[in-house]
Amino acid sequence: MSPLPRALPRRDLLKLASGMVTAGALMGTSGCGLLGGSEDKQGGNAQVEKANLRIGGLPTSELAPLHLAVQNGHFKREGLTVEIINAPDGGTALTSTIGGDYDITFSSYVPIFAAQAKGGTKLKIVADCASSTPNTCMIMASPGARVHSPQDLAGKKIAISGAGTISELMVKASMKANSVDYSKVQWMPLGFPNMPNALKADQVDAAFVVEPFLTLSARDAGAIPVVDTATGPLEDLPLGGYVSTAKFADENPKTVAAFQRALESAVAEAQDRSKIEPLLPQFAKIDKETAAIITLLKMNFRADATRLERIPRLMREFGYIQNDVDVASMIVAPPQS
Template sequence: MHRILAAATVVILMIGTAACTQRDDKQTAAAPTRVTVGVIPIIDVAPIYLGKKKGFFASRGIDLVLSPEQGGAAIVEGVLGGKYQFGFSNVTSLMAAQAGGAPLKAVAAGVSSNGRPGRDFSAIVVADNSPIRSARELGGKSVAVNTLKNLGDTTVRQSVRRAGGRAGNLRFQAMPFPDMPGALQRGQVDAAWVVEPTLSAVLTQGGRVLASNFVDTAPDLTVALYFTSQGTITAKSTLVGGFTEAIRESLRYAASHPGEVRDVVGTYTQINDTVRIAMILPTWPEDINRPSIERVAALGQMDGIFTKPPALDQLLP
């Protein structure tokens, strides 16, 4: 009898231990992975904020943390340095880093121009009292951009070229997008390259659009991409796959819910209701427009931004 009881006790303990182990395994499997993404607080990244809000990342086991930066170059450095697992950056920053040997890989489209001259989400603007009436007149003038030697330089120069002006002697001045409306009003700069919601902030203050620089650069320009490091792709392929799926779902959702886009932008930028309602929306296609990126690459080489031609086959998915 004692032997039977002892054996039964052992069996019960084994079953209990196995059950606890199964519960622990389930808890471990269910524990979300904390993922930090570098973003720029502009309308471009509205989909990822919506995706977090709607649970698209959580449903794939991702605890998403969004960290604002001033520009794409800083986000590239953050991904390469391990500060961020993923990042959002314009195509020029990514191509410049890749051409310099950085092991980066895009995983999904980010944002695209809507292709409408005068009504795109990006524009070159001047103050209401500015004597400048055309991008052709920007030669020798100061132009605010968020970062130097980047997408702003290239696309602004292209608008000046298309208008028949001299693009080689523009004087670019770096500053955060939210500071640009005030800088224009104070006469600190002659013009500024802005994207939404800063564009609507300028326009509601009486500013004027000189040119739609993205439209002038390439049809349906793919402006930015979500990306990671080659090391992350190799070591964490399941995570990369889940993140990519969540981003693509977020892009689809944003494209079909413009009202929610306007609402969510107000949660990570300081804008009033007038600006929120007036914002011109970009497009968020899931597919990357490679010819448009090739165009930006060619212009960047002409402007001396790239040390050597970017290898797009290595950078793009």
Template sequence: MRARRLSLVVAAASALLFTAACGGGGTTSEETSAAPGAEETAGEAGADLTPLTVGVIPIVDTAAIWLGVDEGIFEKYGLDVTLDVAQGGAAIAPAVVSGDYQFGFSNVVSLLIASSKGLPLQIVAPGNFSTGDTSADIGAVVAKPDSGIASPADLAGKTVAVNTLNNIGDVTVKEVVEKAGGDPESIQFVEMGFPEMPAAVAGGQVDAAWILEPFLTITKDQGAEVVTYNFAEVDPDMMIASYFTTQQYAQAEPEIVEAFTAAMSESLDFAADNPDAARAILSTYTEIDPAVQEKMVMPRFSSELSRDSLELLAGLSLKYGLVDQEVDLTALLP
């Protein structure tokens, strides 16, 4: 186990947890290089390991890669991985394109939007998925019990907080509202950080909030009720986020990309097979309250890329005006 090395980034990651989300900007760097010697093929004392920097966000969604580094999985494939903590996915994509990072993590709607604007990105591995459970997922829309909002249709005409406008939160909320017979275009979305949402809902600054774990559990503990688990309602197999590189890097370094994809896939499978370890690794890079960490819902981890999910989100992004034309998924997928 390499938890001691991971602890080198706890301070930076913890400070950023409460501003980190699917969007955002700014980057800070701390090294979390994997320890040498996982297998003889990786070289003695770290020799022959290829150094890589991966841009990540210190949230529950990235638990698999932190676990993979901790378990020495990347070393097994000849990679010396540094996890560089960014405040959000919006800061990661430009850093990957510029070459500061070789790989990055972002929600897939952000990648679809970036690809539609001409950024030459390529998905190499899944990040995390919805649990598919419409009664317990990692994200939900919540409101006060006395708000009069009992179903997604009731969100029409209301103010709903999201962490980033025109992204995976509001596009999936709009879809569940339309499916329920409400007018999605009448919703007034308000951009707000996840940490501020519990108080905003309780104090009536917004009618409802779309919120992710661990803040979902915190908000529910404060008395808010779930209106809809929008990810699971839209697509029970929704691929929420992915790891990506640039098309140029994939063409120039196919063996490194193949090794990273294989290591990431094994890390995702390990996280799926060892849910207690995936939950426990959060303590090394976040400051989630132990009681909240114990009972909050974790995302589903899987090594299987879902083109169907990507196509659905691409269609919703076009439907609700996040992109101007159909996204070329053949360019975005390996």
């Protein structure tokens, strides 16, 4: 197993702000495997009820195991053909899943638990995805904004991936932890790929960015790190997972189990950074040099109710939901290895 490069400390991010690289177009890609088994009229085969899956995703580094599962045949071995469709943010991807456009989607946990708390369409968590580690989720400031500390963020225009997402929640929680009033912040939903350019053009004062856009913001926009939101009370916070409607999970138990087995195998393989680093330029559209230095989130598979309950607790604290969420009942237990 190849050793993971050391996380870039804050001082090195400041150094990156003076450098320039070409990031390329930040648009998502799709991947598909090969179908295993004979397909019937309902789209199933001898292994699963539904063989062709549309999976919602984002062009962010934590989805590397999903792309690895496509490229290295983990899905193929389970009789699945997977197409990955990138959405602008997790909330949009979740809405598309509820509407039937995707079978399973990656989303941050905030929209997932918000939808569950409202009632209506019931959701099932198929797998966990990633949790925060230092230098992976950061509030960065535009070089012309004169924002240098958490206190400077009060009343500023801050970009987030989407309204009601984990990015908004983490900014609020980080500002509160630093005794900063967030009530007058101007929230700007932009989507992660648009944030480096928005910072460079001074369209926003600050932005909540994750990798690879954190490194791109420092290099291409000269953005300044202000708050590492993945430290202190938010360290190792579960960020997002894979979810389907309860109806899909109930009607396609073999398909869900096959997806889980493939993803678990890919997550295990992804612990070797050399396996996923070559994929980052493909689906995150970054250059090889950037892929080599970005800090990766902690990649997970098994959804644990105790860990995930941290999110609904924070959501209640900040007024995102009013009712408790039974997290344990949402989790689809993975098949025994």
